[in-house]
Amino acid sequence: MIVANKNEKGFAVTWVLGFAILILTIGLIFFEVGRVFVERGKLVAAADSAASAGATAIDEGRLLEGDGKIALGEEAVERCNQSLERSANSSDQAKSILDIDQSGCQVTDDGELVVAQASGTVEFGVIFSFLGIEKKELVVRASAKPSCSDDTSVEGGC
Amino acid sequence: MAAEWTGAVAFLLIPTFILIVSLLQYPSRKSITQVASAEAARAYVQVLDSEQADTSARAAAADAIAAELGRDAEDILNQMNTGGKIKFEVIERTNGYCPGSEITIRITMPAPVSVNPFSRGGEIFTISSISSTSTERIDDYAEIVGDDCGE
Numbered sequence: 229m230i231v232a233n234k235n236e237k238g239f240a241v242t243w244v245l246g247f248a249i250l251i252l253t254i255g256l257i258f259f260e261v262g263r264v265f266v267e268r269g270k271l272v273a274a275a276d277s278a279a280s281a282g283a284t285a286i287d288e289g290r291l292l293e294g295d296g297k298i299a300l301g302e303e304a305v306e307r308c309n310q311s312l313e314r315s316a317n318s319s320d321q322a323k324s325i326l327d328i329d330q331s332g333c334q335v336t337d338d339g340e341l342v343v344a345q346a347s348g349t350v351e352f353g354v355i356f357s358f359l360g361i362e363k364k365e366l367v368v369r370a371s372a373k374p375s376c377s378d379d380t381s382v383e384g385g386c
Numbered sequence: 387m388a389a390e391w392t393g394a395v396a397f398l399l400i401p402t403f404i405l406i407v408s409l410l411q412y413p414s415r416k417s418i419t420q421v422a423s424a425e426a427a428r429a430y431v432q433v434l435d436s437e438q439a440d441t442s443a444r445a446a447a448a449d450a451i452a453a454e455l456g457r458d459a460e461d462i463l464n465q466m467n468t469g470g471k472i473k474f475e476v477i478e479r480t481n482g483y484c485p486g487s488e489i490t491i492r493i494t495m496p497a498p499v500s501v502n503p504f505s506r507g508g509e510i511f512t513i514s515s516i517s518s519t520s521t522e523r524i525d526d527y528a529e530i531v532g533d534d535c536g537e
Binding site for chain 2: 251265270314
């Protein structure tokens, strides 16, 4: 015959411990999700900054002697890539996420737009690994085009 | 029984709750420093006046931080200007305030180890800091006011 044990000592600690572990697990899930957004933010900032840097390289020859259009020169891609590399080497910027081999810049055929692509992979911690999700690949693109300042008046250029 | 409940809540549940709330501060603080440094760098290169660049960048960073934390921008700006917990630094100017010069700005904020979860931005104590930098380039054809070029 089984007699029920009515001693409830330790029940509160067990209950609260279980609840604490639940809070910890939920908190870590939110932390990991938040980390993805932080890392994506770093990529966005890197791509945005790179595209802006690339857009400063105007093709002066075309502007002054060609068809007079404001378009991007060959240096645009170089400046854009330099900016991406700087971000990838700075721990305050995107060193933790930016994969320089998978990232890069290009100028559209009409020379009006520079497009920067920043890529990286977020490795998840133990909570997500337990659920079978080990990493999240992120790809961010930003584009920029050169513009005239208020004082510039190039016919048909802006 | 009551003492057991009280002890369990006091020594297990509340510390766990504070730990998690503190942990969750990291992504948001990092995000704030990123946004603020990007806004500051952009304001710095767009104002095109070497004397106003620093002021303009500080104001842009303070606005960005204040909007995220729900605090007064003036208070944030004061902290930056008086060497408080929130720091603003121009860490690199490749060729002074000139066309084509690259400007890097770092924003540093305290990383709360423990926070008061019932007060926005209410830090109980901090031992570390979180910082982000952003770099922007002054337009090659910018007409700049002031003579800070090459310094």
